[in-house]
Amino acid sequence: MSEKLRLYIHIPFCKSKCAYCDFFSGKADEKAYDEYVMQLKDKIEYWSKRTDKTLSSVYFGGGTPSVLGDNRLCEVLEFIKQKFSVDNNAEITVEVNPESGKSLDFEKLYKCGFNRISVGMQSSDEKELKLLGRIHSTDDVRQTIYNAKNEGISNISLDLMLGIPCQTEQSLKSLIDFCAELGVTHISSYILKIEEGTPFYINRNKYDFADDDKQAEMYLYAVDYLNRLGYKQYEISNFAKSGFESKHNTGYWKLDEYIGIGPSAHSFFEGKRFFYERDMQSFNDNVITVDGTGGDEEEFIMLSLRLAQGLDFDEYKKRFGREIPESLIKTADKYIKAGLMKRNGNRIFFTPKGFLVSNAVISKLI
Incomplete structure (x- = not known):
């Protein structure tokens, strides 16, 4: 079993729900944010007592972690550092939505230990963004990345989506060029999937979704063009400049142990796979569902x-x-x-x- 231990923190809040999203997340107010931070700290302490392994990476995902604001994010990270041993070179990532990210205090985030951000951009085309239900603009993306770099966070990932209705090879090329011009170090490129229960699924007959052949064409174009721009493919959907592969996510694929904290968060620890249900009360009560053994x-x-x-x-x-x-x-x-x-x-x-x-x-x- 690997000596490396990874920690995932799920933030189940968003300002609005995207048309394609199947993750456990929803709207909440400031009071709910504060209460959730208290619950996170309670579970962090619980898990810290069950291992003396050093954390080699920490990842705040969602949902939209950036809606918590820099003070709460730092409060949780500082508590993690109090309760766990954290490697001096640990990769510590927070997912950021450009709409809430543009107003984050990245200096504060950097000083408390965040050294990588993952920005949920999806597209640089305003029409495509609107179709996806994204509430940010391309200017928000630019501002967020500028602010982060200006305060010392240079390890930046951007998410982009393939197979969006109306997306063309030219708009995809423009999207990739936009990423490269911003000088980001990592790009995650996902094919749009229509998940049951999402607005896209409910209204699926209203949209001209790319068929399998078109999706394949877009994917192969993206792989080739990203490679030519110096973003080497290291996983099905992930591309990076040399040395900037996501250590946290690579740990999942290399069967490193990880603990996931938050409703819907999964774990692989001491040979077992288990998870918290997609339910806030179950999480608050620390109800854990065992999903069998892992690592075979x-x-x-x-x-x-x-x-x-x-x-x-x-x-x-x-x-x-x-x-x-x-x-x-x-x-x-x-x-x-x-x-x-x-x-x-x-x-x-x-x-x-x-x-x-x-x-x-x-x-x-x-």
């Missing part, structure tokens, strides 16, 4: 193949004490011949085209 061979193979570096046979043997099954190698050979995978010595990995069908391929491999 199948999970290792599946998660390794999410990464561009792929599945390392030697690492598999070191972890599980046996060779990669011959049947897996034979099956992989078929996909290598089809151009969906590649092999480099004792390592197999997906091509960009293969990533598009990775779930189906992995199910055949394991």
Whole structure:
């Protein structure tokens, strides 16, 4: 088991709900924010008593963590530092919506320990933003990133979305150019999924959603263009300048242990997977649902193949004490011949085209 421990803090609040969002989040007032901070501190203390491992990364996600404001965010982070041992080089990220982010005190955030922000931009086209239900503008994005950089936070990630209705290759190129011109170090690029229960799902007949072929075309274009701009793909949906890969998220895919705190937050700790329900009262009562064991061979193979570096046979043997099954190698050979995978010595990995069908391929491999 890895000695690294990661901590995820879920902030279940947003000023408005986006048309595609299926995350556990909703509107709340200042009093609810304060009460939630108290509950977070209670659970942070609870979990800190169950391990003496050092945190190698902390990630505040949501929802919209930035709606809490810099004072509350720093209050929670400082409490984490009091209760846990935190590595001096820990990556500490907070997700920021540009609408609330433009008014954050990034100097305060930087001084209390936040050294990375992830900005939920999705698009740089005002019409696409409106369609998605985003409440920020492209100027808000510029201002947020300028403010963060000006106060010392230079490790910045931007989210962008592929397959938005009305999105064209030209608008996607403009979106990627916009990211590059802002000088961000990391880009997460997600294909729009229509989740049941979301406004997009309820009104799905009103929109001209990109079909699978169009989504694939957009994805492959994005992978190629981002690569040409120096953003190397290191995971299905993630691209980074050299040395700026997300340490926290990479930890998930490498089976590092992590504790998730907040309603809907998942954990992998001491060989078990468990989570808090999507319910505030259950979280307040610290009700934890066990989801079984984790970290077995199948999970290792599946998660390794999410990464561009792929599945390392030697690492598999070191972890599980046996060779990669011959049947897996034979099956992989078929996909290598089809151009969906590649092999480099004792390592197999997906091509960009293969990533598009990775779930189906992995199910055949394991």
